Amino acid sequence: xxxxxVVNVTKTFRSxxxxxxxxxxxDGLTLQIQKGELVTIFGPNGCGKTxxxxxxxxxxxADSGFIRWDVKAGDPLQVGYVFQNYGDTLLPWRTVEGNLxxxxxxxxxxxxxxxxxVGKRLELFRLSEHANKYIYELSGGLKQLVAIARSxxxxxxxxxxxxxxxxxxxxxxxxxxxxxxxxxxxxxVTTVFVSHNVDEALFLGxxxxxxxxxxxxxxxxxxxxxxxxxxxxxxxxxxFFAVRAKVLSAFENGRAS
Amino acid sequence: xxxxxxxxxxxVLLLAxxxxxxxxxxxxxxxxxxxxxxxxxxxxxxxxxxxLKDLGITLGRALVGFAISALIGIPLGLIIGRFKIVAAxxxxxxxxxxxxxxxxxxxxxxxxxxxxxxxxxxxxVYACALVILVNTAYGALQVKNxxxxxxxxxxxxxxxxxxxIIIPESAPGxxxxxxxxxxMAFVLIIVTEMFIGTTVGLGHQIIDSQMVYRIADMxxxxxxxxxxxxxANLVLLSIEKRALHWVGH
Numbered sequence: 342x343x344x345x346x347v348v349n350v351t352k353t354f355r356s357x358x359x360x361x362x363x364x365x366x367x368d369g370l371t372l373q374i375q376k377g378e379l380v381t382i383f384g385p386n387g388c389g390k391t392x393x394x395x396x397x398x399x400x401x402x403a404d405s406g407f408i409r410w411d412v413k414a415g416d417p418l419q420v421g422y423v424f425q426n427y428g429d430t431l432l433p434w435r436t437v438e439g440n441l442x443x444x445x446x447x448x449x450x451x452x453x454x455x456x457x458x459v460g461k462r463l464e465l466f467r468l469s470e471h472a473n474k475y476i477y478e479l480s481g482g483l484k485q486l487v488a489i490a491r492s493x494x495x496x497x498x499x500x501x502x503x504x505x506x507x508x509x510x511x512x513x514x515x516x517x518x519x520x521x522x523x524x525x526x527x528x529x530v531t532t533v534f535v536s537h538n539v540d541e542a543l544f545l546g547x548x549x550x551x552x553x554x555x556x557x558x559x560x561x562x563x564x565x566x567x568x569x570x571x572x573x574x575x576x577x578x579x580x581f582f583a584v585r586a587k588v589l590s591a592f593e594n595g596r597a598s
Numbered sequence: 599x600x601x602x603x604x605x606x607x608x609x610v611l612l613l614a615x616x617x618x619x620x621x622x623x624x625x626x627x628x629x630x631x632x633x634x635x636x637x638x639x640x641x642x643x644x645x646x647x648x649x650l651k652d653l654g655i656t657l658g659r660a661l662v663g664f665a666i667s668a669l670i671g672i673p674l675g676l677i678i679g680r681f682k683i684v685a686a687x688x689x690x691x692x693x694x695x696x697x698x699x700x701x702x703x704x705x706x707x708x709x710x711x712x713x714x715x716x717x718x719x720x721x722x723v724y725a726c727a728l729v730i731l732v733n734t735a736y737g738a739l740q741v742k743n744x745x746x747x748x749x750x751x752x753x754x755x756x757x758x759x760x761x762x763i764i765i766p767e768s769a770p771g772x773x774x775x776x777x778x779x780x781x782m783a784f785v786l787i788i789v790t791e792m793f794i795g796t797t798v799g800l801g802h803q804i805i806d807s808q809m810v811y812r813i814a815d816m817x818x819x820x821x822x823x824x825x826x827x828x829x830a831n832l833v834l835l836s837i838e839k840r841a842l843h844w845v846g847h
Binding site: 495 | 843
């Protein structure tokens with residue numbers, strides 16, 4: 342079933358430099374996101390991926406075209422958004438627990454219910470032992486886990502992630518991919534994950550949407566046939582290479598067009 | 599232990615230098631009496647209650663002025679820091695008054711508030727509220743846009759964002775303002791006690807002793823003033839350390 346329908350969406354910014362020259366970030370993007378699906382968005386840096394997430398989150402509004410969603414899932418749609426710069430979005434004056442409580446506090450849930458939900462989410466993300474630590478006492482990987490946990494603690498219908506692991510080194514990123522895929526199965530939330538790393542996009546996604554360089558258009562939509570549970574060995578598998586080659590040629594064709 | 603030694607070293611050195619100057623009769627005691635004479639005046643003043651009363655009154659006036667300054671300066675500073683249009687509209691006025699010494703405005707405050715405590719406290723508030731306001735506004739300006747944006751996506755209302763993000767994140771600026779304002783409140787209240795009619799307070803004690811050449815008593819007032827200011831700053835600093843533990847990581 343289709344949760345979100347992106348139809349012919351265009352978004353243009355007026356550059357603050359360059360004498361207000363108009364910059365087209367997204368151009369006629371059409372795309373469907375199925376309920377319960379993990380879609381990875383793969384495209385070159387600066388192609389308009391973040392703009393696309395902003396449009397989905399409702400922070401930005403399309404100049405033309407529209408985004409509609411299945412209102413049976415909720416209206417307005419509850420969205421969780423994990424930003425690239427987790428350091429600037431978490432609350433450093435609160436503990437891990439306090440950060441997870443924040444979205445529930447603004448929903449005016451009572452203290453007992455908040456504690457219960459926060460405890461459950463901490464457990465799922467294996468963060469219980471860090472509950473009382475402050476954000477600055479955590480490593481980069483753990484901080485990003487807290488950010489993801491916070492964005493899902495209120496059970497949003499749509500989870501958006503903007504290159505959440507790009508600041509981590511390669512070995513930590515790989516562990517995060519595995520963990521994320523595992524948590525995600527339990528969360529059961531429709532997810533759009535933006536990445537500029539082809540391995541990440543393939544390992545995590547049920548479907549990869551390859552975007553063209555700016556302005557972003559859909560270059561290709563490639564299903565990923567690896568099933569729900571995935572191990573890191575997949576990264577060395579022949580079938581992985583085959584899909585990877587397909588994605589890369591779509592990426593190159595997108596650049597050429 | 600080593601830390602205590604480092605902290606204590608300079609005060610001990612200054613006291614020793616003072617004792618040597620006075621002991622060797624290098625300075626006329628009419629300008630600088632010996633530390634023990636000043637010490638005796640302090641103990642006497644505390645024991646007979648006169649100095650204690652002056653101290654209490656001065657402390658009370660300064661802290662009331664400081665508290666009112668915070669109540670005015672913090673909210674206004676937050677508003678100025680968060681709304682560019684308010685900042686633009688108020689900046690010339692704020693900067694103008696920031697450059698006018700409170701002490702130069704004595705006549706105006708006397709005219710408005712009379713000779714009593716109201717005038718003295720108003721002068722403290724005028725100067726300190728501006729300092730707190732400017733520092734708070736600067737703190738509020740530092741709030742990360744990404745944090746506000748992510749809170750909006752989470753579903754936080756403007757009210758939630760104000761209380762749970764803007765205020766805590768402005769706290770470093772607020773505390774910077776409070777620290778400067780606290781010292782300023784003490785200095786200003788003593789000056790007003792010296793020059794605006796009153797019968798009690800450390801400033802009054804200092805100027806009275808000076809006029810009748812009870813120089814040891816005058817220095818007693820000065821030393822106590824310094825100690826009180828230091829102690830008040832210490833209290834504020836320990837609160838700040840706890841509130842801002844997260845800053846700078």
